[in-house]
Amino acid sequence: MTAQILDGKATAAAIKSELATRVAELKSRGVTPGLGTLLVGDDVGSQKYVAGKHRDCAQVGIASIQRELPATATQEKIEAVVRELNEDPACTGYIVQLPLPKGIDTGRVLELIDPAKDADGLAPMSLGKLVLNQEAALPCTPNGILALLRRHGVETKGAHLTVVGRGMTVGRSIGLLFTRREVNATVTLCHTGTRDLSAQLRQADIIVAAAGAPHIVRPEDVKPGAAVLDVGVSRDESGKIVGDVHPGVAEVAGWVAPNPGGVGPMTRALLLQNVVEAAERQAGVRDTADHAG
Ligand SMILES: Nc1nc(=O)c2c([nH]1)NC[C@@H]1CN(c3ccc(C(=O)N[C@@H](CCC(=O)O)C(=O)O)cc3)C=[N+]21
Incomplete structure (x- = not known):
């Protein structure tokens, strides 16, 4: 017996094409979803992942906001950029690429992410809402x-x-x-x-x-x-x-x-879905009722 393939590449492509339709709908209402990424340091793997996420965004019509800091960036500097992304109206959702350099308190950085803009579903408020079965970005x-x-x-x-x-x-x-x-x-x-x-x-x-x-x-x-x-x-x-x-x-x-x-x-496709859903919520075209389990 040989297993059937769970084809993530093809399935992600199907999800992205559905998201492109929703993005077009949002744009017709004057809302452009934008994914922000904050990459700290020069890890080649992380750079490749982040580049892939922006390529995906271009495919579905999501705007890209790319922020980069050197590996020597201080906790304060990283937190300042997170606050900027919270304030930036063009950025409807964003991620802080992990892992952060040694010596940085990752938990404190993730706590600062505006829950309405958490695209990863990994910030404390999103994980708490997952426990409570309330609508939030899912991991x-x-x-x-x-x-x-x-x-x-x-x-x-x-x-x-x-x-x-x-x-x-x-x-x-x-x-x-x-x-x-x-x-x-x-x-x-x-x-x-x-x-x-x-x-x-x-x-x-x-x-x-x-x-x-x-x-x-x-x-x-x-x-x-x-x-x-x-x-x-x-x-x-x-x-x-x-x-x-x-x-x-x-x-x-x-x-x-x-x-x-x-x-x-699939991880990348569902990241885009979180960005689109956050923009839909921000535009008031998505209900935010509890999803009681
Ligand atoms: N804040 C944050 N959010 C993340 O979601 C996050 C992160 N940090 N840090 C690193 C990990 C890793 N990750 C991957 C996503 C897609 C592929 C992916 O699409 N991989 C391709 C192959 C890519 C290759 O060949 O290197 C595949 O599986 O087919 C891989 C890895 C997201 N991460």
Whole structure:
């Protein structure tokens, strides 16, 4: 058996074309959504990610506001730029590219982001609203994973999701999304303190591997027919991406999200969706009622 592909590239393209229609609608009402990015330092990987986000924006008609600071920037300088983005009416949503340089208090920076402009869904107010089931930007990677499953007809209701990794961008928040009533999965969160990872993986209908540990999910850990999504980004000696999922898993699983080409493009598409939805809220064309679960 060879798994079917959860094609993140094609699915992200479909979402982007739908967003382009919504952006055109907003523009006809005189509102142009604008994504701001703040990149601190000269990490080549981060520069590439940020460039990709602005390329996506151009494709759907979202304006770009690019701010960059040197790796030596102080906490005060970074916070000053965040305040500028909060004030800038052209910037309807923005992200602070992570990780920030050593010595910077990331939590304090994220706290300053105007909740109405948080495009990542990673600022404290957005994460709090996720807990409370109130409308707010959703974290892009978990929301991208959900969209990828839904658009391929993978059932989440009653499914057992096992997540590997408790990082801020995926593991910590994905369970809050997948246990919402309209998603209705049962969620297990595994981390380095988990005693028997294989046992936790073998019961899963859906596996999300976001540990940053090369090939930590092996074929013998996967229930036949399960959906396996690889979020891991490690690099081998030659700089090639190595995921958290062993390639042999494709022989056992029912669905696999390739890496690259799976969750990464979805993360970017759902970032754009957050920017569009924030602009819609700011323009008063989107209801802000509680989404009681
Ligand atoms: N505030 C903030 N928000 C983020 O969302 C954020 C961040 N900081 N810091 C870094 C991580 C990483 N991340 C990726 C998004 C897309 C791809 C992606 O599209 N990857 C392509 C391949 C790209 C390549 O070849 O390098 C793919 O999977 O097909 C990768 C990584 C967002 N992040």
